[in-house]
Amino acid sequence: MSAAGESLARIGVVTVSDRASRGEYADLGGPAIAEYLKEVLSSPFEVIARVIPDERAGIAATLADLADRERCCLIVTTGGTGPAVRDVTPEATADVCSKMLPGFGEQMRAVSLTKVATAILSRQTAGIRGQSLIVNLPGQPRAIRECLDAVFPAIPYCIDLLEGPFLTTDESRLVAFRPKKK
Numbered sequence: 072m073s074a075a076g077e078s079l080a081r082i083g084v085v086t087v088s089d090r091a092s093r094g095e096y097a098d099l100g101g102p103a104i105a106e107y108l109k110e111v112l113s114s115p116f117e118v119i120a121r122v123i124p125d126e127r128a129g130i131a132a133t134l135a136d137l138a139d140r141e142r143c144c145l146i147v148t149t150g151g152t153g154p155a156v157r158d159v160t161p162e163a164t165a166d167v168c169s170k171m172l173p174g175f176g177e178q179m180r181a182v183s184l185t186k187v188a189t190a191i192l193s194r195q196t197a198g199i200r201g202q203s204l205i206v207n208l209p210g211q212p213r214a215i216r217e218c219l220d221a222v223f224p225a226i227p228y229c230i231d232l233l234e235g236p237f238l239t240t241d242e243s244r245l246v247a248f249r250p251k252k253k
């Protein structure tokens with residue numbers, strides 16, 4: 072609990088990139104996700120960040136650890152969603168989830184396609200493991216904001232349904248959608 076009595080949300084940020092994990096280039100994706108969360112969320116949260124190679128078993132183990140041991144209510148990945156041989160983030164996500172939420176990928180691709188024709192190449196998806204929502208984003212750092220803006224309005228309510236922390240947003244930046252209670 073924070074000083075204000077609100078529970079501190081833990082959010083996992085996973086960069087899946089062979090080259091960033093080897094230090095061949097600086098990871099711009101993970102910090103861009105953390106920056107986005109700082110801009111949009113008005114409730115307290117902390118980020119638990121990982122940078123890992125495009126290995127299916129390692130990605131699955133990282134996602135499971137962030138969900139089960141680190142108790143992250145939300146885990147956002149970047150990279151490894153495309154058609155290349157080593158792009159296996161959606162498969163690793165499905166490996167550890169009990170339910171998939173295909174609407175997230177559909178919505179992110181629909182919005183991204185208005186910006187870039189190659190958005191069709193991303194197989195990005197989302198799913199639930201225990202009380203964690205896992206959302207995939209493409210590796211291009213510039214895709215992060217476009218994709219998160221497309222789906223973030225639904226994320227706080229999804230986390231409510233998983234009985235996680237009550238996330239609030241800076242409404243001058245992004246309005247979260249919660250159906251009215253009857």
Ligand SMILES: Nc1ncnc2c1ncn2[C@@H]1O[C@H](COP(=O)(O)OP(=O)(O)OP(=O)(O)O)[C@@H](O)[C@H]1O
Pocket residue numbers: 086087088089090091096097098099100101125150151152153155209210211212
């Ligand atoms: N985390 C990152 N930080 C900075 N740039 C990135 C990152 N991930 C990807 N990129 C950039 O976006 C491009 C496309 O991303 P993609 O995930 O397809 O990379 P890749 O070619 O599979 O290589 P790698 O897995 O080594 O990042 C990369 O070639 C790189 O220029």
Ligand SMILES: Nc1nc2c(c(=O)[nH]1)N[C@H]1C(S)=C(S)[C@@H](COP(=O)(O)O)O[C@H]1N2
Pocket residue numbers: 149150151152153154158183186187189190191192193194208209210211213214215217218
């Ligand atoms: N919004 C957005 N979506 C995007 C892109 C982008 O630049 N912006 N890049 C596309 C490209 S070029 C690829 S190959 C796929 C998969 O990228 P990944 O393998 O880095 O996850 O995401 C696509 N989706």
